[in-house]
Structures are given as structure tokens and as C-alpha cells.
Amino acid sequence: MRLAASDLACVRGGRRVFRNLSFALGAGTALAVIGPNGAGKSSLLRLVAGLLRPAEGRLTLEGGDPELTIGEQAHYLGHQDALKPSLSVQENLAFWLDFLGAAETKVDAALAAVGLDGLAGLPALYLSAGQRRRLSLARLVAVERPMWLLDEPTSALDAAAQGVLADLMRAHRAGGGLILAATHGPLGLEGAEELRLGSGQ
Amino acid sequence: MALIDLANPSRFLALADRVLPWLAAATLFAFALGLGQAYVAPDDYQQGATVKIMFIHVPSAWLGMFAWGIMSLAAVGTLVWRHPLADVAAKAAAPVGAAFTLMCLVTGSLWGRPMWGTYWVWDARLTSVLVLFLMYLGVIALWRTIDDPARAARVVAVLTLVGAINVPIIKFSVEWWNTLHQSASVLRLDGSTIHPAILGPLVVMIVAFTLLFLSLHLAAMRNEITRRRLRTMLMMRADAAAGH
Amino acid sequence: MTALAALLMRDLRLAVRVGGGAPIGVLFFLIVVTLVPFAIGPDLNLLARIGPAILWLGALLANLLALDRLIAMDHEDGSLDLILMARAPLELALAAKALAHWLSTGLPLVIATPLLGLLLNLDPTATGAVALTLIAGTPALTFIGLIGAALTTALRRGGLLLAVLVLPLTIPVLIFGVAAANAAIVGPVPFGTPFSILCALTLMSIVVGPFAAAAALRQGLE
Numbered sequence: 001m002r003l004a005a006s007d008l009a010c011v012r013g014g015r016r017v018f019r020n021l022s023f024a025l026g027a028g029t030a031l032a033v034i035g036p037n038g039a040g041k042s043s044l045l046r047l048v049a050g051l052l053r054p055a056e057g058r059l060t061l062e063g064g065d066p067e068l069t070i071g072e073q074a075h076y077l078g079h080q081d082a083l084k085p086s087l088s089v090q091e092n093l094a095f096w097l098d099f100l101g102a103a104e105t106k107v108d109a110a111l112a113a114v115g116l117d118g119l120a121g122l123p124a125l126y127l128s129a130g131q132r133r134r135l136s137l138a139r140l141v142a143v144e145r146p147m148w149l150l151d152e153p154t155s156a157l158d159a160a161a162q163g164v165l166a167d168l169m170r171a172h173r174a175g176g177g178l179i180l181a182a183t184h185g186p187l188g189l190e191g192a193e194e195l196r197l198g199s200g201q
Numbered sequence: 202m203a204l205i206d207l208a209n210p211s212r213f214l215a216l217a218d219r220v221l222p223w224l225a226a227a228t229l230f231a232f233a234l235g236l237g238q239a240y241v242a243p244d245d246y247q248q249g250a251t252v253k254i255m256f257i258h259v260p261s262a263w264l265g266m267f268a269w270g271i272m273s274l275a276a277v278g279t280l281v282w283r284h285p286l287a288d289v290a291a292k293a294a295a296p297v298g299a300a301f302t303l304m305c306l307v308t309g310s311l312w313g314r315p316m317w318g319t320y321w322v323w324d325a326r327l328t329s330v331l332v333l334f335l336m337y338l339g340v341i342a343l344w345r346t347i348d349d350p351a352r353a354a355r356v357v358a359v360l361t362l363v364g365a366i367n368v369p370i371i372k373f374s375v376e377w378w379n380t381l382h383q384s385a386s387v388l389r390l391d392g393s394t395i396h397p398a399i400l401g402p403l404v405v406m407i408v409a410f411t412l413l414f415l416s417l418h419l420a421a422m423r424n425e426i427t428r429r430r431l432r433t434m435l436m437m438r439a440d441a442a443a444g445h
Numbered sequence: 446m447t448a449l450a451a452l453l454m455r456d457l458r459l460a461v462r463v464g465g466g467a468p469i470g471v472l473f474f475l476i477v478v479t480l481v482p483f484a485i486g487p488d489l490n491l492l493a494r495i496g497p498a499i500l501w502l503g504a505l506l507a508n509l510l511a512l513d514r515l516i517a518m519d520h521e522d523g524s525l526d527l528i529l530m531a532r533a534p535l536e537l538a539l540a541a542k543a544l545a546h547w548l549s550t551g552l553p554l555v556i557a558t559p560l561l562g563l564l565l566n567l568d569p570t571a572t573g574a575v576a577l578t579l580i581a582g583t584p585a586l587t588f589i590g591l592i593g594a595a596l597t598t599a600l601r602r603g604g605l606l607l608a609v610l611v612l613p614l615t616i617p618v619l620i621f622g623v624a625a626a627n628a629a630i631v632g633p634v635p636f637g638t639p640f641s642i643l644c645a646l647t648l649m650s651i652v653v654g655p656f657a658a659a660a661a662l663r664q665g666l667e
Contacts, residue, residue, distance in 0.1 A: 013349045014436060051526055051666055071530040080523030086462040087455070098451030100531055280664065332613050339610045346600055355664035360596055360610065363657050367614050370646075374617035377642075381624060381634065 001027045001063035001146055003048070003070070003178055008057035010043045017043050019056065023195050027063075027146075030169065030179035030189045035197035041182035042079070044197070045149045048180060049076045064146065074147035079155075081136045085125035089116060092124050093138055102143040110142035114164060129156040134164070141168060148172060150181040210426045213286055217423050224416045231409035238402035254312040256403060260410035261305035262326065265333055266368070268298025268414065272340070273365040276358035286422075288354035289429070291361065292344055293421035297414060299337035305330050325379035329372045336364050350429060448533040449541045456545030459518075460511075467553040470507045474554050477503040478561045489566040496565035497575045497626035501619055503561070504554045504579055505586060509611065511550045512590040513597065513604040515542060516662070520598050525662075535662065540655040543591045551583035574629035574636075578643060582622040585647040588654030589614050595658035598665060618646050 002024060009019035017040035025031050033041045046052040048059060050071030061070045083092050093107050111117040114134040119127070127135065133156045140148060148169075154162050169179055169189060181187055239256045272294045278287025309327045310320045321327070343360060347353035446454070460467065481499050482492060492499075516539075519525040528538050555576055562572030593611035597603030625639040 014351070014433070015440075046526075049526070049530055051529060053666070068532065072532045074530065076526060076530055078523050078526055080521075080526075082523040082527050084455070084459060084522070084524075086459060091455075091458070095451055095455045096527070098446045099448045099528075099533065101448060104446070280660075332616055335609075335613045339606075339613065342606055342609060343596065346597075346603075346606055352665060356596055356661060359657060359661040359664055360592075363592055363614070363653075366653065367617075370617050371613070374620045377639075378620045378624070 001061065001176065001178065003147065003180070004060050004062065005048075006058050008044075008047065008059065009055040010040055010047055010052065011055040012043060012052075016055070018197055021057070021197075025178050025180060027176040027178060028173045030173060030181065030187075030192040031195055032187055032189060032192045033180065033182040033195045033197060034184075039197040041197060042151050045076070045078075045151050045180065045182055048147075049074055049149050051076070061147070070147065073145055074149050075140045075143070075145045077136055077140065077148070077150045077153055079151055081132045082139075083124045083127075083132055083135060086123060088121050088123050089127070089135060090120040092135060093142065096139045097142050100139075100143045106142040110138040113141045113168070114138045115161070130158055130161055133157055134161055137165060137168065140172075146177050148177060148179045148181075150179065152182055152184065154183065154185070154187065210286070210289075210430075214423060214426060217419050221416065221419055221423075224412065224419060228409060228412040228416050231405065231412050235402055235405035235409045238405055242402050243398050251312060251315050252399075254308050255399070256406045258305055258308040258312060259403060260407045261301045261308060262330055263407055264410050264414050265298055265302035265305055265330060265337075267411065268294050268301060268418075269333070269337075269361070269365060269368065271418070272298065272361045276361040276365075279354050279358040280362075283351075283355075285351070288350065289422050289425045290418075291354060291357060292350075293425045294418055295337060295341050295344065297417045297421055299334065299341060301410075301414065302330055302334040302337055306334060323379070323382075325376045328379065329375040332371050332375065333368065336367075340364070350432070448531065449537055452528075452533075452538055452541045453545050456542050457549060460545065460549035467549050470510055470550045471553050471557045473510060474503045474507040474557055475561065477506060478564055481565075493566040493568075493571070496562065496567045496571060497578075497630065498623050499565060500558060500561060500575050501579070501582075501623050501626070504551075504583060505612075505615060505619060507554055508551055508583060508586045508590065509608050511546060512587075512594050512611070513607050515546055515591065515594040516598045516658075517594070517603065525598075529662070529666075535659040536655040539591060539595070539658045539662075540588075540651070543587050543654065546591075547584050547587040551587055552580075554583060555579045571626070571630045575626045577629075578622045578625045578640065581625075581640065581643050581647055582618050585618045585643075585650040586615055588647075588650040589618070591654045592657045592661065595661035595665070598662065618643065618650075621646065 004024045006022045007019075008021040010017045010021075017038075021044070023031060033044055035041055043052060047054055048070060050069050059070060061073065064070070064073050082096070087095070089111065090107060093110060094104055097104050097107060108117065108120070111120055114137050116131060116134055116138065119131070124132065124135065133153075137153075153165055157165060166187070166189070169187070173179060179189070179192075181189070181192075235256070239253055242253070244250050244252065272291050275287045275291035275294065278284050279291060306327065309330070313322050313327075314320050340357060340360060343357050344353055347356060478499055485491065516525065519528060529535060531538070558576040558579060559572050562575065567575070590607075590611050592614070593607040596610060597607045600606065621639045621643040624634065625636060625643055628634045628636045628639055
């Protein structure tokens with residue numbers, strides 16, 4: 001499986017955020033998108049996810065399911081957590097599993113993998129920012145998708161949780177998955193390639 | 202950060218500059234002809250000279266619908282081809298269409314006054330035009346609320362097409378409602394059947410009004426393009442200050 | 446549970462737990478109906494005559510209440526992004542949300558109708574007629590409102606604009622809803638004519654609403 005982008009250009013609010021962006025991502029590899037604020041890291045992720053249309057260029061996922069769009073084969077972890085405060089931890093995760101087509105039995109294992117298994121019945125309202133982030137990560141664990149699009153995944157995570165994230169990413173890559181992550185600082189991804197976006201684009 | 206400019210508006214502007222004087226002249230000529238014919242047309246035996254308000258009222262109603270049709274065509278252009286000129290055409294048509302719709306309401310109101318002593322009757326045509334007017338205002342409000350012009354154009358396009366589907370439904374519903382609540386005397390604002398002597402001037406006036414709409418629309422498109430250029434320049438100034 | 450059933454259940458659960466929802470909608474309905482006699486006087490005959498119209502107007506306005514939260518809520522916490530990316534078709538997902546909205550807002554209004562009919566001096570036939578037309582017509586109000594909610598999703602104060610956009614589109618539903626109710630009460634038009642048109646409007650809106658709303662959401666993406 002391979003994600004290939006050629007000559008991507010992105011326009012937001014009448015401004016061209018980047019242009020002539022090309023990269024390729026193979027199975028088991030990770031690409032860290034680095035750049036200052038406003039360089040277009042989030043826009044690039046949203047573009048790959050299908051939440052933005054490219055102004056120019058092409059995106060192809062070779063070796064994927066030809067019936068599905070790239071977004072339908074990807075996980076997107078944006079700045080927000082997609083959690084409802086009035087639902088419990090368990091209910092939040094179970095909903096996403098049902099909605100994204102995974103077996104509901106995986107909820108407990110996923111919660112355990114991110115260290116939230118003791119809090120299953122707690123309303124998400126009471127979680128700390130780091131715990132909410134980990135709950136979103138549980139979604140990635142429970143639902144199989146080959147492609148992970150992560151927008152600053154380590155934000156709000158403490159050192160222990162960052163270790164958990166690193167393990168999860170390692171396991172995903174080992175299984176042949178692809179990771180495209182936007183980040184300010186180090187991700188704990190060994191052997192990740194870098195894609196630098198700058199305001200000179 | 203580089204900036205996106207409108208896709209080739211200069212050619213359109215050059216074309217508009219050439220066409221507009223001719224269009225305006227044709228409009229004036231058509232109005233002169235139409236108003237002249239209207240002046241000599243016979244008075245209605247029932248309503249007297251006030252029936253001649255029809256020469257403004259009926260074309261305005263037609264143009265209110267026509268303008269929404271133009272907006273719908275432009276909406277298709279925006280959604281299917283994402284053509285920036287389609288965006289401009291749609292945005293320019295809305296206020297012009299709204300103005301003609303308003304004129305229809307006002308002339309209808311003035312027409313009703315000498316006949317029934319009241320400035321407003323809820324007859325079928327006036328009521329559906331009122332609803333159309335409200336829909337125009339909704340479209341204009343939506344244009345103004347979304348900041349990014351390209352995104353606004355796309356969202357308004359969906360609303361325009363939904364509105365286009367609804368216009369015949371609303372007309373049918375209002376007609377039905379009106380017959381349901383019809384009082385004993387038949388209060389049709391058209392008066393009795395349209396006399397052939399009135400039909401001729403009416404057609405000329407409709408043509409004249411259509412030419413007027415096209416002239417105004419073209420001029421409004423020119424203004425909108427200029428407005429977008431201004432917006433681009435303001436954004437460039439902001440970027441320059443930020444050191445890009 | 447299938448994807449759409451999960452979405453329906455989640456929205457129903459949220460409607461129950463989050464402040465607002467059914468009780469507030471019914472309360473608003475009650476307050477609107479209560480305001481009318483203050484405005485026009487307690488003449489029971491008059492109230493009975495215009496009762497169906499008042500109930501329909503109240504239902505229309507109460508239905509409008511929860512609409513601006515329908516999609517904006519998911520937009521604000523990032524759920525909408527995931528819904529857009531999911532394999533479940535967006536049109537069906539929006540239809541599921543609209544169904545949840547109707548079940549949690551529209552249906553309670555219908556259930557409250559008999560009580561409010563009492564306040565307006567409506568006899569049981571009249572109340573039954575109004576309730577029947579509301580059951581047939583409130584889904585149309587929800588599915589038309591869905592379009593407005595999609596158009597105004599990312600706007601800061603979209604609530605008022607949503608009402609401005611949606612209300613003209615609901616006029617046919619209002620016309621035939623009240624006409625059907627009155628036809629059942631006093632005639633002379635047979636009940637079937639306006640009622641079947643009302644049902645046709647509802648069926649049409651159930652189809653057109655999700656498609657138009659999905660288009661509006663996709664086009665509204667930057």
C-alpha cells in the first residue's frame with residue numbers, strides 16, 4: 001500500500017497555503033509533517049482525509065480498496081476529540097466502533113490499551129484533557145484502518161501517555177500501516193521521514 | 202503565502218464594458234416604446250387608469266422569478282464547474298431580483314388601494330411574491346454571513362436550488378390556500394381577462410424590464426468583481442505587513 | 446448495531462441527557478399557546494376557531510428550536526469530520542439525525558397536543574384532527590429544517606438565520622396542515638385532499654432534505 005501525492009496545492013479563505021507539494025508514503029512508514037504555525041500542516045492532513053478539496057494536484061492510495069475513498073480507509077485525529085461530554089467513556093467509544101463498522105466487543109480491549117479501562121462508566125465530562133486524548137486514541141486501536149492521519153497527537157499527553165502512543169504507532173507500522181502526522185516536536189517515531197512545510201511554499 | 206485571484210475576470214470586464222452601453226440604450230428604447238404604448242392604451246372600464254400600474258406590476262413579478270432562474274443557473278455553474286464568474290453572477294443577481302420583487306409588492310399595494318381601500322390584500326399573487334421576497338432576503342443574508350466568497354457561493358448555490366424547487370410548490374400552495382379562503386367577491390388583482398389592446402404594451406414592457414434587469418445585473422457583476430479585487434488587495438496588504 | 450442505528454441511538458441519548466430536548470420543546474409550545482389568549486382575549490369561540498392554527502404555529506416554532514444544534518454540535522467537537530469520513534453515506538447519516546430530532550422534539554409536541562387543545566377549547570375531534578396532521582407534518586418540518594441546519598453549520602450565530610431560511614420553505618406544510626385540520630373539523634373541503642398533499646410534502650422532504658443537507662455540508666467544506 002502506498003500513498004502518493006503529486007503537486008498538491010491548497011487554498012483556504014482565498015489564500016494559497018501551499019503548492020507543488022509531492023510526497024510518497026509506503027506501507028509501514030511514517031511521515032512527520034513539520035512546520036511553523038500556519039504553514040498548512042493541518043490543511044494537508046484534512047486534504048488527505050478528504051475534508052478539504054485540493055486546488056491542484058492528485059492524491060492516490062495504491063493497494064487500497066478501490067471502492068473506498070482515502071478518507072474512508074483512514075483514521076483522522078484532529079485537534080478536537082469528537083467526544084460527547086454527557087456520554088460515558090464506554091458509550092462514546094462504543095458509538096464510534098458501531099458507526100465506523102468495528103465489533104463492539106473491542107471496546108474493553110481498546111480502553112485497556114490506552115489505560116482507561118477503570119473509567120468505562122464515567123461521563124466523559126469528567127475526564128482530563130490528556131484522558132480525552134487517550135480516549136480518541138482508543139478509537140484508532142479498536143477500528144482497523146490502514147492509514148492514520150494524526151494532527152499533533154502528543155498535545156495534551158503526559159510522558160506516560162506519549163509512550164503509549166509511541167507503542168501504538170510502532171505496532172501500527174509493524175502491521176503495514178501508514179502514518180502521516182503533523183507535529184511541532186518529536187513524536188517518538190523512529191525512522192520517520194520528514195516533510196517540511198514552510199511559508200516559502 | 203501566494204494569493205488566488207479571480208479566474209480571468211479581465212476578459213469578462215472588457216466584454217461587459219463593451220456590451221453595457223448597447224444594453225442600456227436598448228433598455229431605454231424599449232421603455233420609451235413601452236411607456237408610450239401604455240400611455241395610449243385604453244383605460245379599463247372597471248378600474249380606470251389605475252389598471253396601468255399593471256404595466257409595471259406584472260413585469261416585476263415575472264422578473265422576480267426570472268432572476269431566481271438566473272441565480273439557479275449560476276448555482277449549477279458554481280456547484281458543477283466551480284466557475285468564479287458563476288459565483289459573481291449569482292451574488293449580483295440576488296439584490297436586483299429582490300428589488301424587482303419589492304417593486305412588484307409596492308405596485309401591487311398601490312394598485313389595491315384605490316380598488317379596495319386597503320394597501321394590502323392577501324391575494325394569491327401578492328402573497329407568493331411576498332414569500333419569494335423573503336426567500337431573496339434569506340439568500341442575501343446568507344451571502345453576507347459567510348466570509349469566504351468561494352465558500353459562500355457554494356453554500357448559497359445549494360440554498361438557491363432548494364429554493365428553486367420550492368417556488369412552484371409555494372405558488373401551488375398559496376393558490377390553493379387563497380381559493381380556500383376566497384371571499385364572495387372575486388378579488389383578482391389582474392382585473393378581468395387581459396384585453397388584447399393591453400397585451401401588446403404589456404409584452405413590450407416585459408421585454409423592457411428584462412433588458413433593464415440584464416443591464417443592472419451586468420453592472421452589478423462588474424461591481425462585484427471590483428469588490429473582490431479590493432478584497433484581494435486588502436489581503437495582500439495584510440500579508441505584506443506580516444512579512445510574506 | 447449498524448452504523449445508522451448507532452447514530453440514531455446516540456442522538457436520542459444526547460437529546461435526553463443534554464439540557465433542552467423534549468421537555469423544553471413542549472414547554473415552549475405550551476408558553477406560545479398560552480401567550481395567544483393574552484394577545485387576543487379569552488373569547489372561547491374565537492380560540493376554538495383558530496385553535497388548529499395556533500397549535501400548528503406553536504409546533505412550527507418549537508420545532509425550530511433544537512435545529513441549530515442538530516449539526517453544529519457535531520461540527521464543534523469534531524464529530525462531523527468523522528461522520529463525513531465514514532463509510533456510511535452522509536445522506537443516510539443526516540436522515541438518521543433528523544429522525545432522532547423528530548422523535549425527541551416533534552413527537553413530544555404531538556403528544557402534548559391534547560392538553561393544549563383543552564386550553565384552546567378544542568373538542569376531541571378537533572384535537573384529534575390537529576394531532577393527526579401534526580404527526581403527518583412535523584417530520585416535514587424537521588427534514589426541511591435539516592437543510593437549514595446544514596447551510597448554517599459553521600456560522601457563529603446561525604440560529605436566527607436558520608429560522609429565516611427555513612420558515613419560508615415550511616409555508617406549504619403549514620398551509621396544508623392547518624387546512625387538513627380545519628377540513629376535519631368544519632369542512633367544506635374533504636379531509637383527504639389537504640391531508641394527502643401534506644403527506645406528499647412530508648415524503649418529499651424526507652427524500653430531498655438529506656440530499657440537500659449533505660450537498661450543503663460537502664460544499665461548505667473549505
